[in-house]
Amino acid sequence: MIDVILGLQWGDEGKGKIADYLTPKYDLVARFQGGPNAGHSLEFEGKKFVLNTIPSGIFRENTQNLIGNGVVIDPVRLRDEISRIKSECPDYAKRLFVSKKAHLILPTHRILDAASESSKGKDKIGSTLRGIGPTYRDKIGRSGLRVGDILEEDFKTRYQNIVDAHLKQIEFLGYTDFELLAEENLFFEAIEFMKTLTLVNSEYMVHDAITAGKKILAEGAQGSMLDVEFGTYPFVTSSNTLSGGVCTGLGVAPKHIRKVYGIFKAYCTRVGSGPFPTELDNDLGEFLRKKGNEYGATTGRERRTGWLDLVALKYTCMLNGVDDLIMMKGDVLNGMESLKVGTAYNLKGEISQQVPANLCSTPVDPIYDTFGGWGENLDLNSGYDAMDDNFKNYVQFIENYIGSKISVISMGPGREETLVRG
Ligand code: GDP
Ligand code: IMO
Ligand code: MG
Numbered sequence: 001m002i003d004v005i006l007g008l009q010w011g012d013e014g015k016g017k018i019a020d021y022l023t024p025k026y027d028l029v030a031r032f033q034g035g036p037n038a039g040h041s042l043e044f045e046g047k048k049f050v051l052n053t054i055p056s057g058i059f060r061e062n063t064q065n066l067i068g069n070g071v072v073i074d075p076v077r078l079r080d081e082i083s084r085i086k087s088e089c090p091d092y093a094k095r096l097f098v099s100k101k102a103h104l105i106l107p108t109h110r111i112l113d114a115a116s117e118s119s120k121g122k123d124k125i126g127s128t129l130r131g132i133g134p135t136y137r138d139k140i141g142r143s144g145l146r147v148g149d150i151l152e153e154d155f156k157t158r159y160q161n162i163v164d165a166h167l168k169q170i171e172f173l174g175y176t177d178f179e180l181l182a183e184e185n186l187f188f189e190a191i192e193f194m195k196t197l198t199l200v201n202s203e204y205m206v207h208d209a210i211t212a213g214k215k216i217l218a219e220g221a222q223g224s225m226l227d228v229e230f231g232t233y234p235f236v237t238s239s240n241t242l243s244g245g246v247c248t249g250l251g252v253a254p255k256h257i258r259k260v261y262g263i264f265k266a267y268c269t270r271v272g273s274g275p276f277p278t279e280l281d282n283d284l285g286e287f288l289r290k291k292g293n294e295y296g297a298t299t300g301r302e303r304r305t306g307w308l309d310l311v312a313l314k315y316t317c318m319l320n321g322v323d324d325l326i327m328m329k330g331d332v333l334n335g336m337e338s339l340k341v342g343t344a345y346n347l348k349g350e351i352s353q354q355v356p357a358n359l360c361s362t363p364v365d366p367i368y369d370t371f372g373g374w375g376e377n378l379d380l381n382s383g384y385d386a387m388d389d390n391f392k393n394y395v396q397f398i399e400n401y402i403g404s405k406i407s408v409i410s411m412g413p414g415r416e417e418t419l420v421r422g
Contacts, residue, residue, distance in 0.1 A: 001210065001258040004243050005326070006220025008316040011272035012296075012303065013263040014328035014410060016040025019056035019219045021408075021415055022261075027214040028064045029057030030206065033239040035072035035105060035135070036081075037128040039297030043413045044285070047248025049085060050297045051107075053078050054096065055219050058089055068202055069101035070239065070249025072135040073147060074110075075190035076183075099202035100148030104133040106159070107183035108166035109134040115175030125235055126272025128299055136238035138162070147199055150191050184193045203251030210256055218246045218257075224316035225270075233358050235274025238337030243320040262322035262404075264313055266330045266394075267339075269294050269303040278342040279306040292332040307368065309342040312400045317402050324407040327395065331411040335376035339394070343401065344364040371397070380411055380419050 005022065005256040007013040020042045023029055032122045036052040042059065043049075049059070053073055057063035067073060082092060089095070109131030116133070117124040127133060139143035143162060149155055163180075170178075209216055220241055225231045227241040239245065241261045246252065267288060280288065285305045288294065294303035317325075333339055345352050356362040375386035384392070395406055409419040 002216040002218055002246065002252060002256050003259045004218040004220065004246050004257060004259040005263060006241065006243060006262045006320060007223035008262045008313055008320070008322070009223045009268055010225045010276070011221075011223040012039075012269055012271065013223060013265050015220060015263055016042045016051060016056045016412060017328070017413060017415075018261070018263055018326055018408065019217065020044070020059060021418055022217060023057040023060045023063050025215060026057065026063060026217040028066060028206075028209050028216045029055040030066040030068050030216060030218050030250055031055050031071050032068045032218050033070040033245045034237065035132050036074050036077045036130045036186050036298075037132045037237060038221035039299070040219075041297050041413065044415045045173070047088070051085075052081055052298060054081055054085065054413070057217065058085060058092060058096065061089075064097065066097045066200075066202055066205065067099060067102055068206075069099040070245060071099070071415065072103045072132060072139070074097070074130065074184050075194050077130070079190045079193045092179055093197070097198050097200045097202065097205060098147055100146065100199050101202065103135055103139045103144045104145045104147060104149075105135045106145065106162065106166070107180060107187050108163050108170070109138070110183075111170055111175070111180070112166055113177045114177070115170050115173040118175060119173045126274070131339060133238045134166075149196060151199070168188065185215055198258060206250050206252055210252070213235065218247075218250060224319060225312060227319075228321055232274045235272065235360065240347040241360050244341045256420040259323045260320050261324050261326055262317055262320055263326045263328060265308075265328050266333050267292070267308050268306045271296055271299075271301050271303045275359040275364070276304055276306055277359070278309040279304055288332065292329055295400045307340045307342055307366075308398070309366065310398065311342060311353055311366075313398075314334070314353070314402050317404060322404055325399070325402065325404050326408040326410070327398070327406045328410040330391070330409055331378070331417070334374065334378060336373040338373055339371050341361065341369040341371065341394075341397065343369050348379060369397070378411060380417065384419060384421050386411070
C-alpha cells in the first residue's frame, strides 16, 4: 500500500522534515513529480541537508528511495546533490533507484526557462529557472529524452536534434545570455555518472513492492496551489502536484493509495509571482519572514508571507482527499498577541467559501477570524492536552473548518520538535 504526503499550500510547507520523520515506518520513499525546483530541508543531529531530487528517505539506512517516472531530472544537479549527501549516507547507491522513464532536463531546457521568463517581463512566473516548464513541455509534446535513453547508441544524435530545435526557440525569444558549451560538458560528464546509478523499470519495482506487502511513502513536491490543473494558473509549476499525480507519476492504480497526509504551515507563504489572497505585504509579513526564516531552501529567494487561508486549504484538502492534516511551523506564531485566519472571500460583495476559477483576475478581499495568541515557549514534552488553550483553540478551529484531524504538529525544524497526537 501507498501513503502520500504532500503540500497543501504554495510549497515549502515542510515536506522534507515530515517525510524524513515518517520514513522509519516505510520500506520505500518515492518522488512522483517535480524536479530540482523542489528544495526539501531535513535537520537531524545538528546537521542540515536540502534535497532537490532525491527522496527524503535517503538518510534512513533501511529505506529504499525511488525517483519515479513523473519526475524530471537534471543529471548535473543530481550528481551534485549526491556528492553533498555522500558522507552522511555512503551506501546511497544501494538504496537509490531512478526510473528509466523519468525525463531529462537538458542544458537548453534551463536556458529556455530563462529566455521565456525574460520575454514575459513583469508577467513572469517567478520560475526557479531549473528548466522544469520546458522539460515537461517537451514530455507532453512527445519530444523529450528519458533516463533510459542514455543507454541507447543514438543518444547523442537525439540530444543534438532536440538542442537544435531549442536553439531556434531561444533565438526567436531574443535571448543570448548563455554559454552552452561549458554546460554541455558538465551535462555529458553527469550522464556518464548517471550510468553508474541503478536505473529501473520503476512501475514494476513499485508493483513488486506492493505485492510483497511493503509500505511505500509517496513524497510530493511543490504544493497543491501550484498544481498545473487546479493551482493559481498560470502562476503554477508544470506538474500534477496533487494525490492524483501519484498514479501517473509512479504507475500505480488508485486502489493502492491508502492514506493522504496533507501538510500545511500554520500561516502561508508563496515564492514567485501570482495571487496570494491573505498576503501580508507589510511589517507583519516581514516579521513572519524573519521569524520563520522564509527564504528559499535552494534559491535563497524571499518568500512572501501571510495569514493562513482556510478557503484555499479546504479546497486543496478536497482535491487531494486528505485524511490527516499535519501542521508545521506553529512555533513561528509563538508570542504573537493575536492572529488571523482567512475563512471566506469577499468577491465584489459576494461572500464565498470557494476558490474562484480564475483567482488571477478576480479581486479577492479575505474575511478573517481573529484569535488570541499564546506564549513564546510552548512545552511539547507534556503533550497536546497540556498546551496553551489559545493554541489548542487555533488547532481546533482549523480542524472544525476543514473537517479533518491535525494528527502531527511540528514546532521546530528538528526531528524531535514534533508532536504526534494520539
Ligand atoms: P519543503 O519544501 O516542503 O520540504 O519545505 P522547505 O524545506 O523548503 O522549507 C521549510 C523550512 O522550514 C525549512 O527550513 C525547515 O527546516 C523549516 N521547518 C520545518 N518544520 C519547521 C517547524 O515546525 N518550525 C520551524 N521553525 N521551521 C520548520
Ligand atoms: P518545494 O518542493 C515553493 C514555484 C516557483 C514559481 C512556480 C513555477 O520545495 O515545496 P517552476 O520552477 O516550477 O517553473 O516555478 O512554482 N515553485 C515552488 N515554490 N516550493 C517549491 O518546491 C517550488 N517549486 C516551484 O517559485 O512560482
Ligand atoms: Mg522547499
